[in-house]
Amino acid sequence: xxxxxxxxxxxxxxxxxxxxxxxxxxxxxxxxxxxxxxxxxxxxxxxxxxxxxxxxxxxxxxxxxxxxxxxxxxxxxxxxxxxxxxxxxxxxxxxxxxxxxxxxxxxxxxxxxxxxxxxxxxxxxxxxxxxxxxxxxxxxxxxxxxxxxxxxxxxxxxxxxxxxxxxxxxxxxxxxxxxxxxxxxxxxxxxxxxxxxxxxxxxxxxxxxxxxxxxxxxxxxxxxxxxxxxxxxxxxxxxxxxxxxxxxxxxxxxxxxxxxxxxxxxxxxxxxxxxxxxxxxxxxxxxxxxxxxxxxxxxxxxxxxxxxxxxxxxxxxxxxx
Numbered sequence: 001x002x003x004x005x006x007x008x009x010x011x012x013x014x015x016x017x018x019x020x021x022x023x024x025x026x027x028x029x030x031x032x033x034x035x036x037x038x039x040x041x042x043x044x045x046x047x048x049x050x051x052x053x054x055x056x057x058x059x060x061x062x063x064x065x066x067x068x069x070x071x072x073x074x075x076x077x078x079x080x081x082x083x084x085x086x087x088x089x090x091x092x093x094x095x096x097x098x099x100x101x102x103x104x105x106x107x108x109x110x111x112x113x114x115x116x117x118x119x120x121x122x123x124x125x126x127x128x129x130x131x132x133x134x135x136x137x138x139x140x141x142x143x144x145x146x147x148x149x150x151x152x153x154x155x156x157x158x159x160x161x162x163x164x165x166x167x168x169x170x171x172x173x174x175x176x177x178x179x180x181x182x183x184x185x186x187x188x189x190x191x192x193x194x195x196x197x198x199x200x201x202x203x204x205x206x207x208x209x210x211x212x213x214x215x216x217x218x219x220x221x222x223x224x225x226x227x228x229x230x231x232x233x234x235x236x237x238x239x240x241x242x243x244x245x246x247x248x249x250x251x252x253x254x255x256x257x258x259x260x261x262x263x264x265x266x267x268x269x270x271x272x273x274x275x276x277x278x279x280x281x282x283x284x285x286x287x288x289x290x291x292x293x294x295x296x297x298x299x300x301x302x303x304x305x306x307x308x309x310x311x312x313x314x315x316x317x318x319x320x321x
Contacts, residue, residue: 032056033116042186043137045129048174049122053077059111068101069125069149071193073171077117078257080216081158082110088216089158089209091120093259096167098197099158100149114220114257121174123193134194137187143194152200166196211253218245219253226266230273233294236262270294271308274301278317286313 026037033055040048072079078092091097131145153159161167170193177185211219222243239262240247254262274293277284284292290301305313
């Protein structure tokens with residue numbers, strides 16, 4: 001069973017009275033874009049949500065009516081949260097965050113989607129109801145949701161999990177599960193995720209990097225500049241000076257936002273722009289496009305192009321022109 005809802009805010013996912021295996025499509029449009037969440041009630045107190053947000057922000061103040069354990073995995077893009085102390089943290093591509101929400105407390109005072117693109121999964125446990133459902137259906141697993149919350153993220157702390165191999169295994173399959181087996185599969189992956197988290201302690205976690213609002217905004221301007229000027233030959237030091245941000249801060253914040261280092265990002269965007277020229281500018285030879293992209297010779301350009309696109313410039317033009 002599926003229902004399609006247009007609500008004023010995505011925050012309603014924290015206040016649902018769901019029944020097992022019912023899905024809802026929650027959509028929202030703002031002046032900054034639009035987004036969609038597909039929510040599945042795995043069991044009472046357990047929810048899996050597929051998020052696809054192409055908007056600048058969907059923030060609304062959330063004061064939960066119950067205690068929650070919230071797990072978020074980012075597949076594409078990034079998500080920015082602002083804490084009460086004014087610091088900003090990012091959930092970037094491949095990151096898994098574990099956080100807690102407490103009844104009657106507001107821990108996040110703002111959020112943004114810097115790239116206007118975020119795709120990921122949220123697994124939400126309303127602790128009391130979820131514990132009852134798990135104990136009734138998987139008592140042999142001996143899972144204690146509150147203990148996991150208290151061990152990993154007490155007092156509303158947000159932590160990132162380092163164990164990438166296990167994370168990719170659990171969430172990679174959730175992104176591609178066949179709809180015919182979704183219901184039992186969600187249960188299996190939920191239990192697998194909780195068992196994995198129950199084995200972790202502080203050594204397997206790391207606190208997200210925190211940035212001031214000023215550093216965050218300046219870094220986003222650098223990001224936009226690179227997108228709009230892929231062939232502009234500027235060093236990281238040049239960008240740091242031009243946008244008034246320390247080079248070390250720029251590197252750290254940029255990687256949190258883009259999911260890759262600023263140097264790699266510049267290379268990728270330059271090659272992607274060159275690939276477009278190969279198709280749209282057929283009168284230019286590959287050497288001329290290499291020069292436009294800032295490469296001193298065609299062989300270096302070809303090597304860089306293949307490392308990004310998987311094929312040579314010649315093969316790319318032949319395939320797509």
